[in-house]
Amino acid sequence: MTADKTPIIIAKDVHKWFGDFHALRGVSMEVKQGEVIVIFGPSGSGKSTFIRTINHLEEHQQGDIVVDGIELSHDVRNIEKIREETGMVFQQFNLFPHLTVLQNISLAPIWVKKWDKPRAEAKAMELLKRVGIPEQANKYPGQLSGGQQQRVAIARALAMEPKIMLFDEPTSALDPEMIKEVLDAMIELAKTGMTMLVVTHEMGFARAVADRMFFFDKGEIVESGTPDEIFKAPKEARTKLFLSQILHH
Amino acid sequence: MTANTTVKPPLAERPTLLGWLRKNLFNSWGNAILTVAAGWLTFVTLRGLLTWVFTEADWTVIQTNLRLILLGQYPIAEVWRIWVSMLLLAFLIGNSLSIWGKGKTSTRFTVGLMGLLFALAFVVSGPSRTWLLAMGAVLGAGWWLARGAGKAMRNVVGIGWVVWPPIFILLLRGFTPDEGFLPLVGTNLWGGLMLTFMLTIVGIVFSFPIGVLLALGRQSDLRIVRWFCITFIEVVRGVPLITILFMAQLMLPLFLPSGLTIDRVLRAMVGITLFSAAYLAENVRGGLQAIPKGQYEAAYALGLSNPLSMGLIILPQALRLIIPILVGQFIALFKDTALVAIVGLFDLVGIARTVLAQPAFLGTHREVYAFISLLYWVFSYAMSYVSIRLEDSLGVGKR
Numbered sequence: 349m350t351a352d353k354t355p356i357i358i359a360k361d362v363h364k365w366f367g368d369f370h371a372l373r374g375v376s377m378e379v380k381q382g383e384v385i386v387i388f389g390p391s392g393s394g395k396s397t398f399i400r401t402i403n404h405l406e407e408h409q410q411g412d413i414v415v416d417g418i419e420l421s422h423d424v425r426n427i428e429k430i431r432e433e434t435g436m437v438f439q440q441f442n443l444f445p446h447l448t449v450l451q452n453i454s455l456a457p458i459w460v461k462k463w464d465k466p467r468a469e470a471k472a473m474e475l476l477k478r479v480g481i482p483e484q485a486n487k488y489p490g491q492l493s494g495g496q497q498q499r500v501a502i503a504r505a506l507a508m509e510p511k512i513m514l515f516d517e518p519t520s521a522l523d524p525e526m527i528k529e530v531l532d533a534m535i536e537l538a539k540t541g542m543t544m545l546v547v548t549h550e551m552g553f554a555r556a557v558a559d560r561m562f563f564f565d566k567g568e569i570v571e572s573g574t575p576d577e578i579f580k581a582p583k584e585a586r587t588k589l590f591l592s593q594i595l596h597h
Numbered sequence: 598m599t600a601n602t603t604v605k606p607p608l609a610e611r612p613t614l615l616g617w618l619r620k621n622l623f624n625s626w627g628n629a630i631l632t633v634a635a636g637w638l639t640f641v642t643l644r645g646l647l648t649w650v651f652t653e654a655d656w657t658v659i660q661t662n663l664r665l666i667l668l669g670q671y672p673i674a675e676v677w678r679i680w681v682s683m684l685l686l687a688f689l690i691g692n693s694l695s696i697w698g699k700g701k702t703s704t705r706f707t708v709g710l711m712g713l714l715f716a717l718a719f720v721v722s723g724p725s726r727t728w729l730l731a732m733g734a735v736l737g738a739g740w741w742l743a744r745g746a747g748k749a750m751r752n753v754v755g756i757g758w759v760v761w762p763p764i765f766i767l768l769l770r771g772f773t774p775d776e777g778f779l780p781l782v783g784t785n786l787w788g789g790l791m792l793t794f795m796l797t798i799v800g801i802v803f804s805f806p807i808g809v810l811l812a813l814g815r816q817s818d819l820r821i822v823r824w825f826c827i828t829f830i831e832v833v834r835g836v837p838l839i840t841i842l843f844m845a846q847l848m849l850p851l852f853l854p855s856g857l858t859i860d861r862v863l864r865a866m867v868g869i870t871l872f873s874a875a876y877l878a879e880n881v882r883g884g885l886q887a888i889p890k891g892q893y894e895a896a897y898a899l900g901l902s903n904p905l906s907m908g909l910i911i912l913p914q915a916l917r918l919i920i921p922i923l924v925g926q927f928i929a930l931f932k933d934t935a936l937v938a939i940v941g942l943f944d945l946v947g948i949a950r951t952v953l954a955q956p957a958f959l960g961t962h963r964e965v966y967a968f969i970s971l972l973y974w975v976f977s978y979a980m981s982y983v984s985i986r987l988e989d990s991l992g993v994g995k996r
């Protein structure tokens with residue numbers, strides 16, 4: 349993919365504790381603009397925790413995180429600014445059940461970006477067309493299938509015109525027949541040059557669009573490389589073992 | 598989504614009276630015995646009650662004192678203000694019935710209400726008759742005008758409900774001194790059903806926002822705010838309403854600079870509002886706890902600030918969840934206002950006691966209390982009906 353030289357995300361020696369539990373043990377990563385990063389690893393290895401520190405849904409206790417030149421600190425204004433520039437898609441969709449699809453998507457542009465309603469709704473409709481469900485605009489989330497809900501969630505995040513998109517296992521809660529429609533939307537997004545950090549075990553997706561892959565285990569990055577390097581010649585035994593487990597079952 | 602189509606059961610299963618009886622009341626020996634026993638009990642009680650209502654009771658006490666029971670000592674010359682408020686209310690109710698009511702039921706309910714008002718108009722005499730007729734007409738007009746109303750109209754009616762209570766209170770109280778257009782009517786002249794309403798409306802309108810703020814404050818990161826809210830809520834919930842009312846009457850004046858007096862009705866309103874707010878805060882907290890963490894995270898991740906996340910995402914869902922509880926609390930509040938009679942105000946119960954003290958009507962306790970109970974019941978039931986409709990119409994698309 350096209351990647352210019354400026355890193356848009358810099359994480360340096362990030363540590364995170366939950367009480368006594370050391371969940372992130374010095375994670376460092378630099379992501380360039382337009383890169384698609386896939387993060388994978390066993391359950392409990394800190395994948396979610398790491399991408400959630402990037403938009404400060406989790407607070408890291410040590411190390412530095414800089415997003416698009418904004419230093420992530422305790423300053424609420426900085427946090428809100430970073431959140432405006434990063435979209436996030438959750439495993440459980442987390443759509444707002446009391447709002448229609450259209451309202452779900454246009455809410456943040458109206459209230460955070462102060463767009464007028466027609467503009468925000470036009471944007472929402474455009475995004476719904478992009479993810480292939482414009483006809484669902486006036487339904488409530490509870491009336492949609494899981495795959496449709498997740499595509500709405502993607503559209504909702506994109507409505508803020510973010511520079512970075514974070515995905516935390518976006519297809520893990522979906523029935524197999526719906527996974528493809530969500531992955532297709534993500535692949536289409538990757539091709540537009542969006543910077544993406546994706547926690548996923550969908551290796552087909554990784555092969556298709558990932559620029560680099562990171563293997564997490566026990567709160568650390570064990571290995572990283574291009575999909576070719578990772579799939580054909582993993583260096584670490586742990587990576588090999590994990591890949592063999594998820595690829596052959 | 599449940600489909601709203603009514604499919605008729607096959608012919609063999611169409612309910613007949615006999616079939617219905619067999620299926621619901623006599624489907625086993627045990628149930629048959631229960632049915633007979635319950636039927637006999639109902640008959641005996643109802644016979645006693647109806648005999649009393651129609652033959653033994655002497656309702657002249659109600660007829661003579663109707664105005665007092667409904668309006669207290671409110672000056673006759675100013676009663677038009679109450680009627681004007683009632684006209685506005687009837688219009689709003691008409692609007693709301695056609696917007697939020699359910700098809701045929703809404704029509705039936707509207708026609709029923711109009712019929713009731715017209716029937717009342719023929720029972721009473723004088724200007725009240727004209728006003729009641731006007732109320733019925735305005736109710737119907739409001740219903741007719743709001744048919745097929747769009748979203749804008751809904752919002753207008755919603756706003757109407759918010760501005761009606763202050764208009765009602767201002768109109769009744771008046772603001773010009775002495776001889777002006779709307780001379781002040783002192784609250785010492787307020788009484789009866791009207792005062793009961795007034796206490797309830799003020800209690801609801803003010804305790805709602807205060808309760809929500811207390812609930813939010815209880816979760817605040819600021820320790821002082823949190824402690825203040827917890828202390829307030831727990832102290833108020835730990836004492837009976839009647840003691841709060843007494844304190845409001847006796848102790849509030851101690852905290853005020855000398856010379857400044859607040860009138861007694863206002864003091865009762867403050868007491869009721871604070872009491873209700875504490876309970877409301879706990880109910881709201883329950884609603885807040887039922888909202889999954891993912892909702893906060895999704896809101897924050899979009900860049901919404903803390904207040905916006907609360908106001909747009911969390912609170913609307915939390916409040917919707919607790920509508921039945923809130924309405925239950927408001928009905929309880931309506932009935933609890935009866936306690937102000939003990940601190941010397943003339944609400945429904947207070948007025949009932951003065952009526953019973955009239956030499957002409959000594960010993961008419963049963964008639965008077967039966968009548969005011971009926972009034973309490975009618976309005977409590979109306980509130981609970983509204984609540985059910987509200988839940989239905991807000992429940993759209995809930996997961």
Ligand SMILES: Nc1ncnc2c1ncn2[C@@H]1O[C@H](COP(=O)(O)OP(=O)(O)OP(=O)(O)O)[C@@H](O)[C@H]1O
Binds near residue numbers: 366369389390
């Ligand atoms: N709020 C929390 N409090 C305490 N421990 C937590 C909390 N959140 C995560 N953890 C712990 O931190 C570790 C890393 O969790 P994380 O959710 O990042 O794992 P993950 O790699 O995303 O796993 P999965 O594939 O199961 O989603 C886990 O051991 C988890 O139990």
Ligand SMILES: [Mg+2]
Binds near residue numbers: 397516
């Ligand atoms: Mg996870």
